[in-house]
Amino acid sequence: MRRFILLTLTSLTCAAAAAGEAAKRAPFDPPDAAAIPASALGDSIRLGQHVLTQTQVYAKAWVGNGLNCTSCHLNAGRTPNAAPWVGIYGVFPEYRSRSGSVNSLQDRVNDCFIRSMNGKPLPNNSPEMEGIVAYMAWLSKGVPTGVDVEGRGFRRIVSAHVPDEAHGKQVFADKCVACHGPDGQGLPAADGGYAFPALWGPKSFNIGAGMARLGNASAFVRWNMPLGQGGILSDEEALDVAAYFTRQPRPDFADKGKDWPKGDKPSDSRY
Template identity: 60%
Template sequence: MNTFKQRILTLAMLAVASAPALSQSPTVPMPVPDEASIPKGPMGDAIKRGKALLTDTHKQLPKNVGNGLNCTSCHLNAGTTAHASPWVGLVGAFPEYRSRSGKVISLQERINDCFQRSMNGKPLAFDSAEMNAIMAYMKWLSTGVPTGTNVAGRGFEKIDTSLTPDPVHGKTIYGAQCASCHGAEGQGTKNPQGGYIFPPVWGKDSFNVGAGMARMYTAAAFVKHNMPLGQGGTLSAQDAVDVAAYFTQQPRPDYAAKAKDWPKGDRPKDAR
């Protein structure tokens, strides 16, 4: 193990040892800083670069993105929308134990998880200019959030995992509520620049089977709170589960490393 990785691991262990679990920590409102507060100079430039990388990922990082998505395809409004896995407060939440990894991971590792799974691509070097810019943006977004506190709206809204999915009904909902943006065949809606106005939800340009969004109940939680875009909350929990059961099971890229997920045996029932 090289010196840099040793240092990251040591910091992670110290942070976990000295900080309470977020589930036991107080929840605070999710503040979103005004862009006017971005400082001038090199740090401000890095923050702006980080936002550009996260909102235009497919174009900005073609060597690391293997599909047609941007990070903000799921982390809506540049990572500032509650229950759309916002980035506000994340800097103070990591290192964190992740059951899928079966270990404590850094925020850089979590970011690379998304590159390899949701973006079906390749990880960034921990000490790269791009990773540092992304971290700078997330640090700025976390301004005013005390370290070790949980931010209201973090992750996705909870969904009833006891609901029995009906993918046939889900196909009907998809055709009526989703296809106008995401395409009848899940292919998304492209823009003139070759990217996507609305992302594909299955097929070669979508997230792979190792992504969190490929899990039915995770996708259902996102859909219920955020979809259709601008009309979040209009679908019932059952409808959200049904439509997620339909589109998560459609063809998409594989992820060979998924065989190493949940090494401690606590694999969720909807894991691909």
């Protein structure tokens, strides 16, 4: 009986702790796009939105591939479990193990530009960077400082499945080719950009990008792909297809030797 009581108390304690963690998260409730103010601040917010959604047009000088920021941050950063920007403004500065230091929001944005966009950093005082920060701050309106929102980042897959790249190639052929092409090089658009992004090759993200890691890629695919049909793939299919496309050739990252300086590199790093 004593053991049963202790186990019950332990279970209740764990449940209470989990509930407490959940209570610390703010609801996912981004403002309506029509609510951007008609003011100088609103102009900056709109510029930031354009930079993030049409990066090839509004920030071409800093981009080295064929992607837009919203190739991964879906629906202008307004989709939960797709690395949304809702609430992100108030959690920075934030310690990040990859750099081994405390990063500002501008640092985090530029991390994506040099990795996911395979480009170079924006000046912090540029209208483009100021607009990005203004847009993310506007999306985070009403979220308490230091509090995560529901759906931040990616909804991780918890599975003992060993990824099978050969099966992942078949999943890619069955579910992904229509948008990303048989060679994974994306679907070109009439304006010279891409209707759907390249998943590997010179126009895709480099090996230092977060999406080059199996955990991130499989979680993104599991809940967001095929586009508009997120959730139809199983955990195993998402892991397999992510293992397949993340291991395809892609640009190198020159500063990869500086990552995880404190020795806590994750097992799914590409280097």
